[in-house]
Amino acid sequence: MSVRMPTLVRPMLATSGALPSGPGWAYEFKWDGVRAIAYVADGVRLLSRNDRDVTRAYPELGGLADLLAKRRAVLDGEIVALDGRGRPDFSALQHRMHVRAPSASLVSTTPVRLYLFDLLHLDGRDTTSLPYTERRAALEELDLSGESVDIPPYWTGDAGRDLATAAADLGLEGVVAKELGSRYEPGRRSPAWVKVPLNDTVEVIVGGWKPGTGRREGTIGSLLLGMYDRGDQLTYIGHVGTGFTQAALRDLGERLRPLRRRDAPFASPVPREHARHAVWVDPVLVGDVTFRSWTPDHRLRHPSWKGLRSDREPAEIRLRG
The missing domain is CATH 2.40.50.140 (Nucleic acid-binding proteins)
Structure with missing residues (x-):
């Protein structure tokens, strides 16, 4: 049954803890940026973790609507600025996150990217009740990689420790582990997601x-x-x-x-x-x-x-x- 696209879905939050292990977990890099929920329908609307509209602050992310090709979706992700080696740089992001309407020069010198890692609604269907693996599969089928948008990969099995080591080597913030069968719980800090920061x-x-x-x-x-x-x-x-x-x-x-x-x-x-x-x-x-x-x-x-x-x-x- 088709349902109306929601105007507000609060992000699911992770608990802090030790790195889980075993066959029931997926592992993603923890990105050092600002959380954003993207609402795409005749354009893009971006809301921050505290429900502020930050669409005008990141004009380059408007291209997400073109990538979706007239489909309607609500997506969860992280806005990041990258350093010269392609790693998230929170210091660089500071130049953008407090500017409501950046100049073309600022957008050019300090561009941002939107890393998408979850799909909450698609073409009239609420997907939050689907297992993590199904939501991720549907997200990847959208093929949203573009100039300012990407869908980072995730790993399963025994990859957790190797991913934590890779995060340390790359200077990243850490790892997030997510239960493969877990649903998306809007606004809740859930043990189904575990963040393992390196610092x-x-x-x-x-x-x-x-x-x-x-x-x-x-x-x-x-x-x-x-x-x-x-x-x-x-x-x-x-x-x-x-x-x-x-x-x-x-x-x-x-x-x-x-x-x-x-x-x-x-x-x-x-x-x-x-x-x-x-x-x-x-x-x-x-x-x-x-x-x-x-x-x-x-x-x-x-x-x-x-x-x-x-x-x-x-x-x-x-x-x-």
Whole structure:
């Protein structure tokens, strides 16, 4: 029976865990980009993970409609920018993901690609209840590879460990394992998908910054970070002072300047050495950091800044455990 094409399908999310093994799993590379659901019917509409319309931000992805040749579909994927070696580069993507209507020059110098890995609706048929293998087969039959669109492969059997090794060698973010018989569960963080990052990455909320010294004088020295706890209180989880490019520091300075406030937004105390010269800001910006581990008191060990995320809301950023 034909059903109306949906206007909103929230992406299925993966749980973090150890790499599963055995015959019941498929393995894909974990791409370092921003999640997007593509709605194709008389054109292309792209929605981010938090349901924002980002179609105008990525005009080169409009060619997906031509590849589908008048078919109607809802597809799940990741928008990535590639470096000179063809690997996803989140730093490069930062130049695009915060620009609502990029110039032709920016699109030319920092192009993006859409890596598609799931099919949720096709020509009046809801495919979310189909097993992973059937959805992937239907996706690949669409033959959507083009200048800015691709369908990356997946592997089964005993390929998990080899794929994780390959991801490390290629400098990729990690591997995602998916149960072969699993259905697509919109909006749910499901154990049927397991993400295995090579480096721990966490989303954080910026609650303040400390002025830099030496070579960083006049700009940001470090960011003061937080997450919401179970009581909806913003908890201080540490500071990050590495991983910034000069362009990132300039952009952060411009974004943080109008957010200044008198008092700290954190409900928990910030250590005196970090609070002493802090500039507090409204906690509305979300970013990514890589880190080594958590301390027993929920502080990040050896964090490094990756970049801001426009596809996440502060209320979503939660301490676990």
